[in-house]
Amino acid sequence: MKDPGVSSVVSEVLLIALVLILVPIVTISLMNQVPEDRIPTVTIQMGPLNDTGYLFFYHKGGDWIKKENVQIFRNGYKIDSARIFLKNQTFDLGDTLGVSDMSDGDKVSIVTKNSVIFTGIAKK
Template identity: 55%
Template structure:
């Protein structure tokens, strides 16, 4: 009479499942650490002189930027700007109102300052 025991096959299945449950998260976490970070856009911006308390930014080259990612600050105070398109791309312009002579103006995209300066009179 042969003695059939299912203990070894059940135990091996449980060990295989445990091994998979341990290895899947480890591999997933290590792969997620390999993903590249979001890069800051590289843009060449030209700023016009102040005319009637307005200054204009011109996109002269580089990456496009989503309108929702753009913030413009004058001496640390965020300013509203006129721009109708969803992205700021090559050859386009953004006009900012309420700028005072000698204000420091920062053009920020994705929390990085990509242009900073004082407009010329």
């Protein structure tokens, strides 16, 4: 003689055990998904070109950027990193970034990780 109550209890226990095993597996697999690098959002103000050919950029707000990730292009050509001056290892709020040997009318772009974060034209 079979007890109908036993089979429902066993099925409930097996269902709870299945849920307790699957939930951590799904959670761990979702947590291991690496998010894509996000494009930094930065507000940059370009200063006037001074008489010695220096052009300065001011970080007015937004994300900080590592100095090694900052690339500056002049008229479409990458500027050598030796001509980029940054006091710290990061370009952060309140910092100034300088570039030498610039001319009036040069189109300047600041790029980080293959995304343009600033474009402007150097003016005196």
